[in-house]
Structures are given as structure tokens and as C-alpha cells.
Amino acid sequence: MSMAAVAAHAEPSFLDAGERKGLLAWVLSTDHKRIAILYLTAMLIFFLVGVTMGILMRLEQLTMGETIMKAQTYNALFTLHGVIMIFLFVIPGLPASFGNFFLPILIGAKDVAFPRLNLLSWYFFMTGAVLAVTSLFTGGGPPDTGWTFYAPYSIRTGTNVSLAVFAAFILGLSSILTGLNFVTTIHRLRAPGMTWHRMPLFAWSLYATGWVQILATPIIGITLMLVIMERFFGIGVFDPAKGGDPVLYQHLFWIYSHPAVYIMILPAMGAITEIIPTFAHRTIFGYRFIAYSSVAIAALGSLVWAHHMFTSGISDMASLVFSLLTFLVAIPSAIKVFNWVATLYKGSIDLQPPMLYALSFIFLFCIGGLTGIMQGALAVNVHVHDTYFIVGHFHYVMFGGTGFGFFAALLYWFPKMFGKMYNRKVATLAWFPIFIGFNVFYFTMLVLGWEGMPRRYYNHLPQYHTLHVLATVGSWILVGGVLVLLGNFIVALLKGQQAPANPWGGISLEWTIPSPPTVENFEEVPTITQPPYHFNPVVHR
């Protein structure tokens, strides 16, 4: 493959190209790279909004009793923190940002299969976001049900559940369109010679994720519609007074929301799988195992939803079946962890910022995954359900996992996307408060939960007080580090050094084109003759 960097400056980069200039050039563009950046920018803003809510919640927990807000506000905060983080950041997550930018490039294509649908998905995303924020200020006030909107309270509460739930429905449409686009793109637009088994593993992860987005999201769609129907028309499906069963709501809710966590994690795992070979200068260990394990996780992960409901009154038979399947779904995840670690063995490891955060991902995801297995055991679940143990667990997987994966991907691909290099020392230094603060914060939650502290509680008993203060301090350290990390990128955008086409010595297709890429990505459509990650032991700088 030829280095196109020399010829690059004849074609303008996608950032500058086009007759239209300014905002319109961006919000009307069907270029997958521009859409990716639209998503990325919006998502990071919503992430910071979610972080702010989290910080406020932690401030409230600095004292027993009222600190800075009343109970109703606290309920609204944890609801909106969940809704914003999950639906506006983690679920769109890596697919909407890095998937949109890099999937076509990684498979040697000029764009996705349906560029206009891609732009539509962003419009849906922004519409849903606006509606979600509006629900804070209209109707009966922000919803206080928790992001899970459990019936019958969600049917009965006077707060603005209908608008928030409708916003989530629209966001679901955005997710569906992304998945549909990616699955079709991977089937139809791979470059000549790129067989399925020569495809980069990030693409495999996006493929598996796409199927989950297509098949699972409609279930939450109909469930949310039913909540609205119940609130307005009283059809009765979730209302005990009319013979309805609130547990059926939970079933329908989790049939989507459990696979949703695999939408969240699979692409992050895919990004890690791109990063580790590059900085270990070795080919990935067990390519086919990683590829197929993505599909296995998507499939098995769709069969475990009721492990969120062990204490809701489901039958013993269901508890047994779902507990068993929950243990099984750990296997393909573990396979990935073994393969990543095996890739490091006898590699020439270069601890650049992307690698540092990628290795952290492995460690933090393991803690998250193992605590998940613990929760899958019925006897343990009875004690830890709805405690801070669960909260700690999912922050380890969603933040330590997807969040760190997102940071790692951003550190890896930022130079390619924007043509600027960030300050690597600052990125590395930021890691310390992030990693330390993260563990102080969330490991403490695991302990709190183990000792019985319930989640979504405004008050706490004296015996939990010290740990709550410790967790809050951890949150400050963590957020301080995150702000430095993100601020570093902004500085890079404004006055960073020009980045070369291949700052890391990677050998997938994105490193063969200029930084930033031209509009059509490739001067000539590449022909693929080798498997991915076939490293020569030569380091590019």
C-alpha cells in the first residue's frame, strides 16, 4: 500500500473541502467524517452535562441529610444522569463517533452504504437530546423514576415522564439507523480482497453491535410507547389495577437494556483490539477468536436480561436459567481478555497515551466483569441488588470499560481525524488522577454496596458516612483528571502541532491516508492482499 501523504496536499482535507462554508456545510453534510465529528462534539458536551449531574449528586452525599438539595431534586438528578449518560453518550458511544469516522476507511470505502440516513440518524440524535433536556423544564418537572422508568410508578408520577420517554424513543431511532447502516456497509462496501477474515476487528465489533442495535432497540421503542399510552389512555398492560403486570414491563425493558450494554462495550473492545497490536508491535493473538467472540457476546448477551430481575418475583426456573446464561456470557469476554494479554507477550510495548488507557481498560473491565459474575449468582444477588455494589459494577464496565475505551480511541485517532497532535505528556499525566480517582470513587462504591448501602437513596446512615465522603473525594480527583484530558484536546485543536499521516506506526488502512483525510478517503480504492495487523518489527515515528 502506498503512502498517500505526499500527494495529500493537492486534495483539500474533509475539514476544509466544499463550496458551502460554515455551520451549514457541517449540518447538511452527508460525509461520514463530518457526521462523526458532529456526533463527537455533541456527545462530549452531553457527557460533561452528565458529569456535572454526577458531581452534584456526590456533593449531596457529603453529609447525611440535606446538603445542597431536597430529595425530589436528588431523584431527578440520578434519573437524568442515567438518561443522559446512557442514551446521549454511552450508547451512541464509539459507533456514532469513531465508527462513523473510521468504519468506511478501515474497509477501504469512501463512505457508508446510506450517507443520507447517516445524517438523519444525527438529526434524530439531536432531536432526542433537545427533547430530553426540555423535559427538565416542562410539565411536572424532570422525571424522578430512575432511568429505568419502572411501572407502575412511571405510569402514576406527575413528573414529565412522557416527554423524557419520547426523547428516548427518538434516540432509539438514531441508534437503529446507525446499526442498519453499518451492517449494510460491511456486507457491501469492503474493498477488493478484503474478505471477512481480513477485516479489522473494530469493524467486526461494529458488525455485531449493529445487529444488536437493529434487533433489540425496537423492543425498548414499543415499551416506551406503551408507557406513554398507559399514561394517556390507561390501556392497562402495566397497571395492576387492570390486571396488568409491572414485572412484564421489566421484562420488556431489560430485553433491550441488557443487550444495550453490549452495544456499549463491544465497539470499545474493538477499539482496544486496534490499539494493542499497534503499540505492542505484534499481530493480534487469536484473530478469529476475537472476531467470533464479538458475535457470541451479542448473541448470548441477548439471552440474559432477567438477571436484572432476580428479586422482582420471577419464577425460580427463570432465575436458574438466566443465572446460568449469565455465567456463560462471561466466556467470550474472557477470551478477548486472554487474547489481548497474549498479544502483549514478547511484544515491543510502547506506552504511548492510547496504550496506557487501553491497558487500563483491560484492568478496569475485568473488575467490572468479575463483579458482574458475582451478581449473577442468585444467593449473592439477593443481598447486593439495588445497592451501591451494582452502581460500582456498572461504572466499572461502562466508565472503566467503555469510557476508557472511548478515551483510548480518542487518543489514538485524534491526530488522524484533526491533523493535530495533542500534548502526549499532559495526556499521560492526566492518567494518574483519572485512574486513581476512578478507583477511589468506584471501588469505594463496591464496598459501600457490599455493606448494604442502597442505591438511589437521598440519605445515608452514619455507618456509611466515611465511605461516602471518600467516594466524593475520589469523584473530584477523577473529574479533575478528565477535564485536563479533554482540555488537552481542545488546546491541540487550537494550536497543536501538525500530525503526520502515521504517528503511531499503525498498519491498518487509516494510517495510509493523510491526517486529516480527504473527502473521498482514498485516492485509489485499495486492494487488500494481507490479513490485518501483520507487523514488521519496524517502528515508525
Next chain:
Amino acid sequence: MTQLTLAEEHGHIVPYSTFITVWVILLALTMILTYVAKTFHEALSVWAMLTITPLKAGLVFYYFMHLKFEGPLLKAMVFVALSTLVVFIGMLFFDTSFQ
């Protein structure tokens, strides 16, 4: 990666008569289903519903929606989607049947 030209597509235009035949069968199945459901007791009519209805749907998928003439990829995708729904319903019954 080759694209299907529409000239190649001309190779399988489904004849009008095939569609009409399928339609007649669908109408007949509907009548049978209705008759059985209205005449016989619960168990038999449930069985009729569980066999005849998917059969009708299958005919629409296979002929009207052209699935019979599509490649293995599309057939596999339809199978995955339908199985997913069936599995969801089946797994739910681990809870509802054992309450």
C-alpha cells in the same frame, strides 16, 4: 463485490400466475383457519392457529416478498430476526409458565 444489474434480475420475474396461485392458497388457508377456530374446541383451534398462521406468513415471505428467489444471505438474516423474536417469547415463558 459485484452489483446485480437489473438485466440479470430479468432472469427471475415471477409470473402473474404464481402470485395468483399463492393468493388462492392464502384465502383457502384463511377459510380453513376460521372454520376450525369457530367450530372446534380450544386445543384444536390453538394448534390450527399455530400451524396455519405461520404457514400463511411463510407464503407471503417466500413468494410475495421474493425471499424464495433471494440468496442465502438474505434468507439467513430473516431467519436470525425471526428466531430472535421466537427466542424472546420462549425465554419469557421460563418466567410466566412457572409462576
Next chain:
Amino acid sequence: MSSPAAQAHTDLAHAEAHGQAVHRDYAGAKIGMWLFLFTEILLFGGLFILYSAYRAKYPHEFHEASNELNFVIGVINTVVLLTSSLSMALSISAVQKGNRRLSMIFLAATVVLGGVFLVNKYFEWMVKIHHGLYPNGPELLKRKPGEILFFGLYFTMTGLHGLHVIAGMIVLSILLVLLAKGRIGQDDYIKLENGGLYWHLVDVIWIFLLPLFYLAA
């Protein structure tokens, strides 16, 4: 293949280039449409999940409540939709054979039959609503829980289905115009095929709704 390096691509040219590429990928467009249909199957699927759970829980009440629906109208509507699927399929064969006029006639017939279905549905619903048998309606609230749920599901599922019939009719009408203008023809009929796929799915969903609601007695 990119144009000479000196030529700047405008966004519009870029979009057109991709629009053309999309139109030429017949198989890709078909895959995309089927994937969309899967989302519709799963959307209704959630309601089928609820129906099956509640039917198992209240078999007797579902049986009784089903008796109150007029199965003759249900069967007539089934025949109407099955026939509309036939005309839809015939429309596609006609355009493939180059017979634009016939294709338009069949397509128009499909839309008309969809309208007939909706008119029937309207009268059916009106009868029930008139008798107070609708969600939160006075008569329904007096009934047993299982019956309340039956009718709740009946209105929700046939209502959602009806919305899809309306959407389908709108889409098919637009396709009819495109067909008339020659934008769909023997050389490029994927839009018609995809619109047909949608319509057939609407028919399939009704095929399931018939026995669930009208023949449960």
C-alpha cells in the same frame, strides 16, 4: 475513483456521487430495507410478547372477550389485505416486464384496498367506542381484568397496525407518482420493490392479528 486532484469536490457533488452509488447498489438497498423490516417485526414483537404472556395468564377472559369482536369483519379485512398484497406483487412483476400502465393500475388497486381496510377498521372501532369498550371507557372498566387487557391490547395492536397501513398508503402513493413520472421503471424499480416489501410486512402482521383477536373464541 476520485476526479483529478485539482478539482475541489463540493458537498453537493459528493452527495450526488454517493447518491448515484447508492442507487446502483441494488443488493445493498434491498438489504437495508430488510434490516428496516426487522425493526418493525421486533417492534410489533414486543406487543406479541405481551399478548402471549397475558393470554397465558387469562385464557378464559381472552376467550370471552374475543367473542365480542366481529370475526366476519376480521376475515373480510384479511381477504382485503391478502388481495392488496397480490396486487402489490403483480405491480412489481408488471414493471419488471416493462408494462408501466399495468403496474400503475395494480399499485393504485393496492392503495385503494388499503383504504377499504381502514374504513372497515374505522367502523369496527366506532362500534366498540360507542359501547364504551375502549381503554378507560366506562363499560370496559366494569369488566374483569383479563378482558380489560384484551381490549387494551386490541386497540394498541390494531391501532399501531393501522398507523402502519396509513404510512404504507402514503409511501405507495408517492411511488405511484414516481412510477407515472418514469422515475421508477424497468431499469430501476428497487424503490417499488422496497415499498412492496413494507406493504407485505403490514399484511403479515395482520395475518397474525386475525387469529389472536378474532379467532380466540
